[in-house]
Amino acid sequence: MTTTTSPTTGSSSGGRNYPGYGRPLWQRLLIRRETAIIALLVVVIVVASAAVPHFGAPITYNFLLLDTAPILLIALPMTLVIITGEIDLSVASAMGLSSSIIGLLTQAHWPFPAAAAIALLVGLIGGAVNGLLVTRVGLPSLAVTIGTLALYRGLAQGLLGTTAVTSFPAFWTDLATSTLPGTLIPSVTVLIVVLALIFGALLHFTPFGRGIYAIGLSPDAAAFSGVKIQRTKFILFMLAGFVSALAGIFYTLRFGSARGDNATGLELSVVAAVLLGGVSIFGGRGALPGVLAGALLIGVLASALRLAGITSDVINVITGTLLVLSVILTSFLAWLQRMRLSAGRKRRETGGSASS
């Protein structure tokens, strides 16, 4: 976990007051959205284990990881996309399309790895279409991906119709629900950890990742500093398409059922997890550990509340409230800090990112 916000120095003449670095390192690491979400996750797990019967059992975490695996996977590229200030709402439809394609090819007696490879390729192409429309044509990603959300879902349902393909090789379906030897940890966790490390390294430890933050904070400044904005965004949309297709394959194998309407509405869970994890929807701020904690927090809450016998409507209300509160809290803290700073220095601070 490194510090994430590269401060735009602006016109700080001689004063050397970087709002983002105004406090000692340990404070900057501890008092931030990501840490708060991780702490909240731990608290919820502890409270739920104590208060909700059956929650403490190891099998809970097996179900939990299997349930949240697609969200965790897609949240990785989604975080990068949102940090650049864009969004990709077509991810769940891309999952459905990938599911339909492996279903269709399996039905046509293709070997499973070949079918999966085609599905991944289609995911990549789908992401490239989003990327092209956003970067080359210059359309807003919200509009583009709402369009492709409908388009990819339509293709998925058109390919399979109302039928469901269920004849997948047992080896692959068993693999999707298998656990690591001697534990109850699902094997898919390995995939999540590996991808999280790759995306984490990409975002936090490479010039490419610095560029992602720079684009989100100020596209103009990024362009003048030599960040290839269009290329970066294009690559990120392709990654989102690819990982969505991968999640679609996992989803299909886990349930053993390829349907055009698989994973409908999952894009909103992904965006919710990313925002809860401390990523700013306006771009430029956020970190992967927080996002992973955000996704798990939503899953843990839902799991605990289900075990406590709460109905789905109430679970949605609680998750939604939590999300709104977390967003309000950030804005409130930022506002509070601005007030303090301006009162203290009798000078108006214009930089928005006071606390992160």
Added chain:
Amino acid sequence: MFQTRHSVRLAGVATLAAAAMLLAGCAASGGSSSGGSGSKNYAITFLPKNLGNAYFDTSDAGGKKAIAEFKGTYAEVGPATAAPDAQVSYINTLTQKQVGAIVLSADDQKAPCSAINQAQKAGVKVVTFDSDTAVGCRDLFINQATADGIAKVEVDMIAKQINDSGEIAILSASANATNQNAWIDLMKKDLAANHPNIKLDDVVYGNDDDQTSFDKTAALLQTYPNLKGIISPTTVGIAAAARYISTSAFKGKVAVTGLGTPNQMKAYVKDGTVTAFALWNPGDLGYLAAYAAKALIDGTITGKEGDSFKAGTLGSFKVGKDGTVLLGDPFQYNKDNIDQFNF
């Protein structure tokens, strides 16, 4: 600076505390649902395709009534919207809570199966109703009606309503609708064998679209002036046909019957356009499913062909091929009983 840090920390602590209390409060009110009366675990949970669906409200109420009769613990959980995977996390949760049985209407034939297998391994009995999973993956399926039963009740109703003689037509769903075509074939055979004075003029297709079905009804009545009855084996078709006839000169002269739902048909039954129509009774379906779950928990049946069990006021039932229990003949709705139903 010091004050700022303090307030940040305070706010963080407040959020954590609020979330913790929220969770603890919910946990307390939820309570534990396992356990039951005596030594058998009669905690039976209904898992419909989705909550807030009047059809499942009716069927689950039937289940609740049955469970109250044998002093079990009834519960109903389910997703807000039906999706292929939506029931899986609920099945998992119920497995962890060690309920005695799950009674579900499956959203997908295959998707819940691995979760169901896990539940069965943990000793939970699984009964499907209304919509089945793959045969191997549940203990029993409570089938609402067979094709034979549906075809027969529709022919019987029209024969009674037109005194077993005259011209009729069928207003179906789409030309390639599997269920409807199977029923129509059976109806044709039944008419030829048992009702020689009834002549089937035509089969038309409204594509389960309200306006198309409405127009096709109008066309039928003009093409066949001697038409005495219309059978519509689809809920969209029967409502559209009844709507057309209720506002036309044919009201009371041309009989309309078929498969419909009570709320849709209430007005036409009351104004005399429709004498009777059929569908299964979802309340009975849920009631039977609950008793089937009880018999599985008791161990008096295992779900194999030939097993038989008692289902309260509905009487005794036998398990048929593929672990299927048939509810019985479709239920006929008429002006005397339609007000008891709300779905």
